[in-house]
Amino acid sequence: MSSRLPTGGTRLDRSRPVTISIDGQDVPAFVGDTLASALLGSDVRLVSAGIYSGRPRGVMGVGAEESNAFVQVTSGPGEPMVRATELEVHEGLSVERIAGRGWLPEGIDHTRYDKVWAHCEVLVVGGGEAGVTAALEAAARGVRVVVCDDRPALTDARAGELVSHPDVRVLTRTTVVGAHDHHHLVAVERRTDHLGDDAPPDVARRRLWHVKAAEVVLATGTQERPLVFPDNDRPGVMLAGAAATYVRRYGVLPGHRGVVWVAHDDGLADAVALADAGVELLVVADVRTTVTPALADALAERGVPLVLGAEVVGTDGDDDGFLYRVHLRGPDGVVVHDVDLLAVSGGLNPAVQLWSQAGGKLAWSTEAAGFVPAAPPPDAAYPLSVVGSALTGATGAVTAPATFFCGDVDDADAARVYLDPQRDATLADVRHAHLAGLTSVEHVKRFTTIGTASDQGRGFGVLTVGVLAQVLGRPVTEVGTTTYRPPYTPLPFGLLAGRDRGALSDPVRVTAMHDRHLAAGVPLEDVGQWKRPWYFPQRGESMHDAVLRECRAVREDVGMMDASTLGKIVCHGADVGEMLDRVYTGLMSSLKVGKVRYGVMCSPDGMVADDGTVARLSDDEWLLTTTTGNAASVLDTLEEWQQTEWPDLDARFTSVTEQWAVVALAGPRSRDVLAGLAPDLDVSAEGFAFMEWRDATVAGLPVRVMRISFSGELAYELHVPAAWGGALWDAVASAGGVTPYGTETMHVLRAEKGYPIVGQDTDGTVTPVDLGMAWAISPKKVREGRDFVGARSLVRDESNRPDRRHLVGLVPVDGSTAIAEGSQLVDAGADLAAVPVPMHGHVTSAYASVALGTPFALALLDGGRDRLGEELDAVDLRVPVRVRVTEPVPYDPEGERRDG
Amino acid sequence: MLTLPCPFCGPRDETEFGYGGEAGVAYPERPADLDDAAWAEYLFLRANPRGWFTERWVHRAGCRQWFTVRRHTVTNEVVPDAAAQEVR
Numbered sequence: 003m004s005s006r007l008p009t010g011g012t013r014l015d016r017s018r019p020v021t022i023s024i025d026g027q028d029v030p031a032f033v034g035d036t037l038a039s040a041l042l043g044s045d046v047r048l049v050s051a052g053i054y055s056g057r058p059r060g061v062m063g064v065g066a067e068e069s070n071a072f073v074q075v076t077s078g079p080g081e082p083m084v085r086a087t088e089l090e091v092h093e094g095l096s097v098e099r100i101a102g103r104g105w106l107p108e109g110i111d112h113t114r115y116d117k118v119w120a121h122c123e124v125l126v127v128g129g130g131e132a133g134v135t136a137a138l139e140a141a142a143r144g145v146r147v148v149v150c151d152d153r154p155a156l157t158d159a160r161a162g163e164l165v166s167h168p169d170v171r172v173l174t175r176t177t178v179v180g181a182h183d184h185h186h187l188v189a190v191e192r193r194t195d196h197l198g199d200d201a202p203p204d205v206a207r208r209r210l211w212h213v214k215a216a217e218v219v220l221a222t223g224t225q226e227r228p229l230v231f232p233d234n235d236r237p238g239v240m241l242a243g244a245a246a247t248y249v250r251r252y253g254v255l256p257g258h259r260g261v262v263w264v265a266h267d268d269g270l271a272d273a274v275a276l277a278d279a280g281v282e283l284l285v286v287a288d289v290r291t292t293v294t295p296a297l298a299d300a301l302a303e304r305g306v307p308l309v310l311g312a313e314v315v316g317t318d319g320d321d322d323g324f325l326y327r328v329h330l331r332g333p334d335g336v337v338v339h340d341v342d343l344l345a346v347s348g349g350l351n352p353a354v355q356l357w358s359q360a361g362g363k364l365a366w367s368t369e370a371a372g373f374v375p376a377a378p379p380p381d382a383a384y385p386l387s388v389v390g391s392a393l394t395g396a397t398g399a400v401t402a403p404a405t406f407f408c409g410d411v412d413d414a415d416a417a418r419v420y421l422d423p424q425r426d427a428t429l430a431d432v433r434h435a436h437l438a439g440l441t442s443v444e445h446v447k448r449f450t451t452i453g454t455a456s457d458q459g460r461g462f463g464v465l466t467v468g469v470l471a472q473v474l475g476r477p478v479t480e481v482g483t484t485t486y487r488p489p490y491t492p493l494p495f496g497l498l499a500g501r502d503r504g505a506l507s508d509p510v511r512v513t514a515m516h517d518r519h520l521a522a523g524v525p526l527e528d529v530g531q532w533k534r535p536w537y538f539p540q541r542g543e544s545m546h547d548a549v550l551r552e553c554r555a556v557r558e559d560v561g562m563m564d565a566s567t568l569g570k571i572v573c574h575g576a577d578v579g580e581m582l583d584r585v586y587t588g589l590m591s592s593l594k595v596g597k598v599r600y601g602v603m604c605s606p607d608g609m610v611a612d613d614g615t616v617a618r619l620s621d622d623e624w625l626l627t628t629t630t631g632n633a634a635s636v637l638d639t640l641e642e643w644q645q646t647e648w649p650d651l652d653a654r655f656t657s658v659t660e661q662w663a664v665v666a667l668a669g670p671r672s673r674d675v676l677a678g679l680a681p682d683l684d685v686s687a688e689g690f691a692f693m694e695w696r697d698a699t700v701a702g703l704p705v706r707v708m709r710i711s712f713s714g715e716l717a718y719e720l721h722v723p724a725a726w727g728g729a730l731w732d733a734v735a736s737a738g739g740v741t742p743y744g745t746e747t748m749h750v751l752r753a754e755k756g757y758p759i760v761g762q763d764t765d766g767t768v769t770p771v772d773l774g775m776a777w778a779i780s781p782k783k784v785r786e787g788r789d790f791v792g793a794r795s796l797v798r799d800e801s802n803r804p805d806r807r808h809l810v811g812l813v814p815v816d817g818s819t820a821i822a823e824g825s826q827l828v829d830a831g832a833d834l835a836a837v838p839v840p841m842h843g844h845v846t847s848a849y850a851s852v853a854l855g856t857p858f859a860l861a862l863l864d865g866g867r868d869r870l871g872e873e874l875d876a877v878d879l880r881v882p883v884r885v886r887v888t889e890p891v892p893y894d895p896e897g898e899r900r901d902g
Numbered sequence: 903m904l905t906l907p908c909p910f911c912g913p914r915d916e917t918e919f920g921y922g923g924e925a926g927v928a929y930p931e932r933p934a935d936l937d938d939a940a941w942a943e944y945l946f947l948r949a950n951p952r953g954w955f956t957e958r959w960v961h962r963a964g965c966r967q968w969f970t971v972r973r974h975t976v977t978n979e980v981v982p983d984a985a986a987q988e989v990r
């Protein structure tokens with residue numbers, strides 16, 4: 003038997019019938035229906051089941067307050083836990099019933115989600131009468147206005163005027179879910195969910211709006227509150243206002259024979275509307291003993307009996323658990339009514355969630371019989387106001403509503419008084435919480451889980467506060483509410499991500515030679531946001547073999563590497579030298595034009611922060627290089643010191659990392675290759691010494707050549723404006739016999755020389771002295787008592803304890819077993835079962851080495867420099883490798899190779 | 903998200919800024935003259951008030967200038983620090 007009325011339904015387009023399905027059963031509907039109205043319109047009462055109890059559940063509300071009717075959408079991309087009352091139907095919509103819990107759809111959601119930022123003077127949340135009035139007033143002042151309303155369209159008669167106003171943006175199907183600090187409001191706009199397959203492909207399914215508003219007006223209206231009693235969760239028990247709304251909006255009769263039980267005038271008005279729609283009302287009951295005469299008269303005119311001072315004390319269900327009988331206790335005792343609808347309404351809660359989120363306080367109002375906005379949020383710079391029924395609750399009531407939540411219920415029945423149907427939590431749980439000694443509403447919420455489901459207490463939260471007050475024997479004013487937190491309604495992670503997923507989740511940085519690397523099919527390593535060539539395998543070659551070959555080429559012949567990702571910072575100003583003396587441990591001001599110096603930077607706590615080179619380009623122009631990963635933070639640090647501590651120093655800093663491409667040329671034959679490419683450059687050891695730079699024409703390109711080595715071999719860095727990076731790469735690659743190598747080989751070569759990588763061999767607890775780099779601290783500065791960042795920390799006794807962790811080398815005693823990075827260092831032969839095993843340090847870098855003929859590692863070891871020759875076990879995944887402690891410079895410790 | 907008043911660019915979203923902690927913690931004139939306790943205080947100890955707090959921000963994704971504001975640590979009210987036109 004259909005419950006669809008032949009006419010009516012303000013939201014329906016009866017000319018556009020559609021078919022939807024629930025658990026495979028076809029259900030007819032019209033465009034404009036929600037899933038809930040479509041199901042009610044076809045007498046489909048069962049929508050879900052209790053998560054623990056398995057009890058049948060139906061539609062109870064009509065909007066965001068719904069706490070029963072959640073379904074799994076299985077058509078389109080699918081979505082779990084969707085409120086049937088807000089799910090707009092479309093042809094092909096398919097859902098499944100769930101028992102309190104949905105599931106994530108399989109696969110990747112490829113639908114488009116967008117983010118939008120909007121700025122306005124006034125944001126109005128809610129497009130009802132009060133919201134439209136506030137928006138029009140603001141628009142009349144000539145300021146930008148945004149109006150958000152979660153319904154498909156505004157129904158106010160002035161909506162057209164508002165929508166067409168040039169300074170007003172009206173967002174429908176848009177729910178404001180968060181009110182954050184400084185009027186940052188977040189809203190979800192549902193653009194195509196209601197269109198199904200008809201959704202235009204170029205329109206994002208949903209948009210996440212970030213709205214910054216100078217002023218926010220909440221016109222959020224009210225949410226209906228139920229009354230509770232034993233077996234209050236049966237399909238057929240609905241909110242009275244929701245029942246009347248199904249008639250008005252959707253032309254749906256929510257039941258045929260019914261009882262209405264209310265505590266306020268609006269509920270009585272809903273009863274009149276239900277009677278007019280054709281519901282046979284056996285009785286209307288009000289907990290109050292006095293009601294507004296006009297409403298009593300209206301019921302009398304329709305032949306509907308009104309019983310005052312009455313309450314529902316229970317219901318019976320049929321074989322399926324659906325509502326079948328209502329037990330109503332009036333002044334003359336309990337009367338049982340055969341019904342298919344019980345419409346209840348305990349009051350109208352002002353929708354104060356956003357007010358509370360923003361920091362506004364709430365207070366119980368006896369006049370409104372609900373929590374209303376009280377003290378405003380404390381940040382006066384961001385005014386938040388509330389208008390309409392969200393402020394007062396009542397919508398023109400004449401007789402005050404009752405503060406009533408639940409009648410007397412025996413303990414035997416309390417477990418069937420559902421206070422959070424989605425959590426299957428009951429009055430018995432609240433009484434249990436009380437017996438356990440809990441009195442705070444926040445504690446009871448967590449103990450009982452009431453209000454923690456996906457409706458977040460919108461349906462039953464205030465009612466539960468009232469019930470708790472009854473249990474505690476205290477006035478509801480003293481119990482207070484829980485704090486509302488974002489989001490008001492759930493939002494999907496895909497929406498939060500927007501376009502920032504897959505390739506767009508993080509910027510990708512590539513060098514000027516990247517197309518060459520791609521063409522060569524080189525495996526790339528992610529280094530921060532950079533894509534760097536990892537190694538350059540020849541046909542069929544393993545990574546291990548390729549790295550050994552590349553290492554051998556650099557040690558014995560010549561190799562080339564794309565070093566463009568080096569951080570590069572240009573410094574200008576008369577005081578750059580002084581500035582660098584203060585931030586590097588070494589002395590920089592004495593550096594001559596044309597020279598390069600290695601430098602270590604510490605944090606004020608004395609720990610190594612970065613290392614790199616300093617080149618003096620002219621009297622007042624310098625070029626710093628940093629590690630790839632620290633380029634941004636070194637620039638930040640320099641600017642912070644200069645701006646906040648030494649504004650008197652004439653020094654300015656500019657990142658040129660992206661502006662210059664760099665090819666490193668390394669190996670004993672690198673001088674010959676450079677000479678061939680730059681015939682005008684004096685490359686002799688005397689004419690171009692180690693740690694010097696020259697401007698030169700290399701392969702016809704303007705190149706800054708630096709004689710710097712990160713491998714210990716004779717080596718050069720060729721810096722060229724980025725636009726010529728590819729051309730320079732090609733020229734060096736064509737010079738004959740130059741072996742390209744990647745980051746892995748670079749790491750092996752530098753580790754063989756004991757060059758630490760800041761951030762790999764250091765971790766913020768390592769001083770230059772710990773690294774064995776006391777030589778990098780300027781003795782002149784120390785002698786003259788000149789300060790530099792970190793200096794004071796480095797002279798603390800703690801910084802000079804002999805048992806500090808030092809950087810050392812390790813080799814396997816058997817000469818062949820690989821050592822794993824991250825291995826823990828323990829006593830040789832330590833019993834690994836006797837936990838905790840005393841630990842002396844850990845391995846920071848480990849490689850195979852063709853130059854050493856053995857695997858080797860760098861490690862941080864307690865008092866390591868005093869333990870050379872000692873044997874330890876390096877333990878990885880419980881497997882020990884016997885290692886011997888060595889100098890941290892395993893290869894060419896005398897540095898004889900750097901001149902070729 | 904906070905809106906922060908960059909003195910050079912005007913009000914901008916918090917995501918453009920970096921946080922610099924308590925303002926007015928000057929680098930000691932002569933660190934070498936401090937004993938370990940005084941140096942540790944400079945390095946590690948900062949006020950953590952409930953209420954108004956003068957703090958530093960840097961407009962990292964903007965003009966890259968450091969500036970000082972006063973923020974209420976309970977309400978997140980932020981006002982420009984008129985007394986701190988000198989950056990520190």
Ligand SMILES: [Zn+2]
Nearest residue numbers: 908911961965
């Ligand atoms: Zn700025």
